Amino acid sequence: MSHHTMSARTNSDPSSPRRRMTGVGRVLVFVYGVLALAATGRSVFQIIDRFHEAPVAFTLSALSAVVYIVATIALVAPGRVWYRVAWITISFELAGVLVIGTLSLFAPAALGLHDIDPFGRDATVWSVYGMGYLFIPLVLPVLGLLWLRSHRPRVGAAS
Numbered sequence: 238m239s240h241h242t243m244s245a246r247t248n249s250d251p252s253s254p255r256r257r258m259t260g261v262g263r264v265l266v267f268v269y270g271v272l273a274l275a276a277t278g279r280s281v282f283q284i285i286d287r288f289h290e291a292p293v294a295f296t297l298s299a300l301s302a303v304v305y306i307v308a309t310i311a312l313v314a315p316g317r318v319w320y321r322v323a324w325i326t327i328s329f330e331l332a333g334v335l336v337i338g339t340l341s342l343f344a345p346a347a348l349g350l351h352d353i354d355p356f357g358r359d360a361t362v363w364s365v366y367g368m369g370y371l372f373i374p375l376v377l378p379v380l381g382l383l384w385l386r387s388h389r390p391r392v393g394a395a396s
Contacts, residue, residue, distance in 0.1 A: 265384055266312045268377060273305035275370070276362045283359075291349040291359035297337060301362040301374075304330045308381070317390045324385055331378035338366035338375065 280298035288295055304326055311323035340347050341355075341364040350359050355368035367374025 262312070262384060262388065265377075265381060266309060268373065269305055269309040269312060269381070272362075272370070272373065272377065273302060273309050276302035276305050279362065287358070291351070293347075293349040294359050294361045294364075297333075297348065297361045297363065301330075301333065304333065312381070315390075320385065320390050324382070327378045327381040327385065330374075331382065334363045334366055334374050334378065337361060337363035341365050 276298060280295060280302045283291075283295040283298055308323060308326040308330060311319045311326055314322075337348065341350060341361070342353060345351070345353055348361070348364075350361075350364065351357070353365060354360060355365035360369055362370060363374055366372060
């Protein structure tokens with residue numbers, strides 16, 4: 238029996254975990270990974286170089302980096318527990334983008350921002366709904382949640 242037959246048989250087995258890392262899922266994970274690197278680099282630089290200028294905003298940048306890292310891992314890792322972690326993390330990300338985006342537009346001082354410029358020195362990843370990142374932070378969690386909804390682990394799948 239060839240390895241192609243074995244994998245087809247394994248994938249049709251209802252007790253085997255359903256993989257999320259196929260097709261568009263790979264693109265989703267890639268984009269999450271890129272944002273994880275970008276947000277981590279940005280927040281580390283901001284915190285080391287000028288934390289005193291906008292500590293709330295730079296802490297939020299670090300939080301977004303952690304969210305992207307955990308979301309990336311949760312999307313790749315198999316099992317129901319990681320599926321739940323992905324849902325929680327990506328839902329938190331969407332709420333964060335909406336709350337921080339709104340605050341950065343209507344009350345930037347609440348975040349320690351000096352202005353609304355999403356490309357400014359003190360902007361966060363989620364400022365102005367991720368405008369500085371081409372609104373990817375706004376669109377990505379919506380796509381992620383839709384993807385997760387259509388790729389639920391099967392009942393009885395490993396935790």
